[in-house]
Amino acid sequence: MKHYTTVQIQLEIPPNFPDSAQQSPAEFARDAKLAMATKLYEIGRLSSGMAASLVGMERVPFLHELQRFRVAMLDQDEDELRADIANA
Numbered sequence: 001m002k003h004y005t006t007v008q009i010q011l012e013i014p015p016n017f018p019d020s021a022q023q024s025p026a027e028f029a030r031d032a033k034l035a036m037a038t039k040l041y042e043i044g045r046l047s048s049g050m051a052a053s054l055v056g057m058e059r060v061p062f063l064h065e066l067q068r069f070r071v072a073m074l075d076q077d078e079d080e081l082r083a084d085i086a087n088a
Contacts, residue, residue, distance in 0.1 A: 030055075037062070038069045044080070047087035 011032065018028035034055050041051040052062030063073050 034065060035069060038066060038071055041066075042069075042071045047084040049084070049087055 013028075018025045021028055021031075023031065037046065037051040037054045040046040040054075041048055046054065048063055049059045052059045055062065057065070066073050
């Protein structure tokens, strides 16, 4: 059994931001978390499986969400793809 250290990130946002994005505060928070995971995946800090786990999603649905952020689903060479699969 793996033991994980939990790190909590707290973000202060002006109260009008969710309304400006036409979202509830919960939807805004979920999208912010998804955006962070997507960016970490895009810059190669997390595998797609790890990024999906960060937002509580399965890998395939996470990969489908990438298009919302204009991030390529697969922009990896063969070695990167093997490492991503191993970490999924």
